[in-house]
Amino acid sequence: MKIVIDVSNEKKAKKLIDILKDIPYVRSIKVESEIRKEKPDFESVFGIWKDREITLDNLRKKAWGKVIK
Template sequence: MRVVLEVENSKEGRALINCLKQLPFVKIRESQKLKKEHKFEEIFGIWKDRNITKEKLREKAWRM
């Protein structure tokens, strides 16, 4: 059986993994970090301080 857990706090997540490792019937294969969602403006610095939205960009792109 496979179970996927999502823990918000990384410190608590590590504590949970350490606890689970003590159980002989639990195998932990690999932990994956989830991609953190960024704000649109943080990802694309070239548009910093400009009045542009994802919707406006999509609209311009589809007009081509």
């Protein structure tokens, strides 16, 4: 059986690991340190082009100075 415990405080996590190591029936302890990056809020960009006339041809003209077809 496996138990996954997510601990927010590293200092307290180390104390918990020490306690678990003293329990005779605990076979092994695997510690994974994960760096969590916040997911970007996809919905925050909704509407940034609202009320603007943006077409593929306009974008191409601004990028390359001409319309390529």
